[in-house]
Amino acid sequence: MKKPIQKAEDNVNQLKKLNSEYEKTKKALEKTNKFLLNILESSSSISIISTDLEQNILYWNPGSENIFEYKSSEIVGRHKIDIIYSGKNTIKRANQIRKHIIKTKKGAVCELRQVTKTGRQLWSKMTLTPRLDEKGNVIGILGIGEDITEHKQADKELYQTMKRLKKTLEGIIHATEKIIETRDPYTAGHQRRVASLAKAIASNMGLDENTVEGIYMVGVIHDLGKISVPAEILSMPRRLTNAELALIRTHPQTGYDIFKPIDFPWPVAEIVLQHHERLDGSGYPNRLEGDEIMLEARILAVADVVEAMASHRPYRAAFSLKRALGEIEQNKDILYDSKVVESCLDLFNNKKFKFSATREVSPLIGG
Numbered sequence: 059m060k061k062p063i064q065k066a067e068d069n070v071n072q073l074k075k076l077n078s079e080y081e082k083t084k085k086a087l088e089k090t091n092k093f094l095l096n097i098l099e100s101s102s103s104i105s106i107i108s109t110d111l112e113q114n115i116l117y118w119n120p121g122s123e124n125i126f127e128y129k130s131s132e133i134v135g136r137h138k139i140d141i142i143y144s145g146k147n148t149i150k151r152a153n154q155i156r157k158h159i160i161k162t163k164k165g166a167v168c169e170l171r172q173v174t175k176t177g178r179q180l181w182s183k184m185t186l187t188p189r190l191d192e193k194g195n196v197i198g199i200l201g202i203g204e205d206i207t208e209h210k211q212a213d214k215e216l217y218q219t220m221k222r223l224k225k226t227l228e229g230i231i232h233a234t235e236k237i238i239e240t241r242d243p244y245t246a247g248h249q250r251r252v253a254s255l256a257k258a259i260a261s262n263m264g265l266d267e268n269t270v271e272g273i274y275m276v277g278v279i280h281d282l283g284k285i286s287v288p289a290e291i292l293s294m295p296r297r298l299t300n301a302e303l304a305l306i307r308t309h310p311q312t313g314y315d316i317f318k319p320i321d322f323p324w325p326v327a328e329i330v331l332q333h334h335e336r337l338d339g340s341g342y343p344n345r346l347e348g349d350e351i352m353l354e355a356r357i358l359a360v361a362d363v364v365e366a367m368a369s370h371r372p373y374r375a376a377f378s379l380k381r382a383l384g385e386i387e388q389n390k391d392i393l394y395d396s397k398v399v400e401s402c403l404d405l406f407n408n409k410k411f412k413f414s415a416t417r418e419v420s421p422l423i424g425g
C-alpha cells in the first residue's frame with residue numbers, strides 16, 4: 059500500500075498532466091479560432107453575417123461592408139437583418155426560410171433580392187445555417203452570401219437571346235411551311251395535321267415540353283423534301299409506278315440535306331431523315347431498325363401513317379379512322395413503336411382527339 063505522501067505526489071502529478079493537456083487544448087482552440095476569424099475577416103467578396111433569433115445583426119465581416127456599404131460599427135447591434143432585404147416580398151420570403159431553419163435545424167440555400175446602403179439593388183446567393191448552443195438549441199443563424207447580380211443579368215440576357223433565336227427559327231419553319239403550301243397545298247395540310255397528332259402523342263407519353271415542341275415543329279415541315287418531286291407526280295390521280303415511288307422516296311434525304319446546315323434547338327434534320335424508317339428495318343432511306351430510329355421519328359411515323367390513311371387521295375377515298383388505327387395496332391412492335399401506338403390509340407379512343415375540321419385533300423402514299 060502506498061504511503062500518504064506518495065499518494066499526494068501522484069495526485070499532484072496527475073493534476074499537472076491534466077493542466078498541461080488543458081493548456082495544449084486551449085492553445086489549439088485559440089489557433090483554430092484565429093484561423094477561422096482570419097477567414098471571416100479576409101473574405102472581401104463574400105458576406106458573412108451572424109444574427110440572433112430576433113434577427114439582430116451580431117457579426118458583419120469586411121465582405122459584408124464591401125457588398126452592402128455599411129460599416130460593421132454602424133450596423134452590428136443596431137439593425138435587424140431585414141435592412142438588407144429589398145421589398146416586402148423578399149422580407150416575407152426570408153422570414154419563411156428563417157422559420158424553416160429554426161424548426162428543422164437544417165440549413166438552406168436561397169437567392170434573395172437585396173439592397174445596399176446607397177439603394178443599389180443586387181441578387182445574393184445565401185447559404186443559411188442554424189447556430190446551435192451546447193444543448194443543440196438554435197440560437198441564431200449564420201448567413202454566407204455571394205453577390206450574383208452579374209450572373210443573374212447574364213442569365214436574363216442569355217434567356218432573352220435564346221427566346222429571340224427560337225422565335226427566328228420558328229419563323230423559318232413557318233416560312234418553309236408557306237413555301238410548301240404555295241406549291242402543294244395537299245402536303246401543307248397533311249403536315250399540319252400530322253404535327254398536331256404527333257404533338258398530342260408525345261405529350262400523352264409524358265415527354266418534356268421542349269421535345270413535344272420540337273416534334274410539332276418538325277411535323278409541320280417534315281415533307282419539305284418533296285419540293286424536289288415534280289408537282290404532277292405529287293397529285294397523280296392514279297397509283298404511282300415504281301419509278302415515281304422511288305422518286306418520292308428521296309424526300310427524307312432531300313429534307314435532311316436542306317435542314318442539316320441549320321442549327322435548330324431540336325434535331326430537325328435527323329428526324330426528317332428518319333420519319334419513314336420502320337422498326338423491322340423495312341423503311342427507308344437507311345433501313346434503320348428498332349432503337350436506331352429516334353423516338354421523335356417513331357412518333358412522327360405513327361402520326362404520319364394514321365393521318366395519311368384517314369385522308370382522301372386523288373385515286374381513292376379516305377379509309378376510315380378505325381382502319382387507320384387498326385393498321386398501327388396490327389403492326390405494333392413490328393413496324394411501329396408499341397408505346398407510341400398505345401399513346402395514339404389512347405388519344406382517339408379515350409381522349410377524344412380529332413384532326414382539325416379544315417381537312418384538305420392529301421394525295422400522297424405514305425405521307
Ligand SMILES: [Fe+2]
Pocket residue numbers: 280281309333334424425
Ligand atoms: Fe414523308
